[in-house]
Amino acid sequence: MKSYRKELWFNTGSRRELINITRDVELALAESGIQEGLALVNAMHISASVFINDDEPGLHRDFEAWLEKLAPEKPYSQYRHNDGFEDNADAHIKRTLMGREVVIAITEGRLDFGPWEQIFYGEFDGKRRKRVLVKIIGD
Secondary structure, three states: OEEEEEEEEEEOOOOOEEEEOHHHHHHHHHHHOOOOEEEEEEEOOOOEEEEEEOOOHHHHHHHHHHHHHHOOOOOHHHOHHHHOOOOOHHHHHHHHHHOOEEEEEEEOOEEOOOOOOEEEEEEOOOOOEEEEEEEEEEO
C-alpha cells in the first residue's frame, strides 16, 4: 500500500468564504499515482471546514444564511469564547456544523463521486493563512 500527503494553503480575502477544491484534490490524486484506495481531505484549523456538496451559488448563499441564523457572528458578547481577546466563537460553531473532513473512495485513479458532488473548503474566520491536508492511501 502507498501513502501520499499534500497540503493545500489558503488565504481568503474575507472572513467567510467557500472554495471549490475538487480540482486541487484531483491533482494531488494524479501526483500520488494511486489507482484504488481512499482520499482523506481535512481542514487543519478549528475555524474552517471541508465538506462535499453541490457547486451552486444559490445553495452557497443558503449555507451562509443558515449558518448565520444558527451561529451569528455578532454580537461578539453572546459567546463566552469571546470574553478574552477572541472574536471568532461563531467560526468554531460553524466549523462543527459543516464538518472537519471528508473521505472519498478512489476507483480506477479517479475520485468516486455521486452526481454533482464537489469538495469545498469552508472558511469561517479568514483573512489569514490556513491549510487543508490531503492524505491518499491505496495501491
